[in-house]
Amino acid sequence: MADMELLKAIEEMMGQKLDPINQRLDGIDRRLDGIDRRLDGVDRRLDRVEKELCEVKEDLSEVKEGLSEVRTSVNTLLEWADEVGGTIAFPIPKMNL
Secondary structure (H helix, E strand, C coil): CHHHHHHHHHHHHHHHHHHHHHHHHHHHHHHHHHHHHHHHHHHHHHHHHHHHHHHHHHHHHHHHHHHHHHHHHHHHHHHHHHHHCCCCCCCCCCCCC
């Protein structure tokens, strides 16, 4: 019976020694859980930013394509204005772009 009492006493002492360590580990676990939640939020925000960036790239591509068409059309109109400017009674002023 003395051995059992001794083992119980040792178990209590070990528990007392390990309690501060377990408390610190619990605190670390809580902090890591908080970090995980924040990182999940960051991931969601990055996903949204990436999606929006893709949309902006697509829009920019369309704008570039449209700009090319507008430039070609303007150049065509300027050439036409140069050709017909002298043949009508109201001369079209030369554009300096």
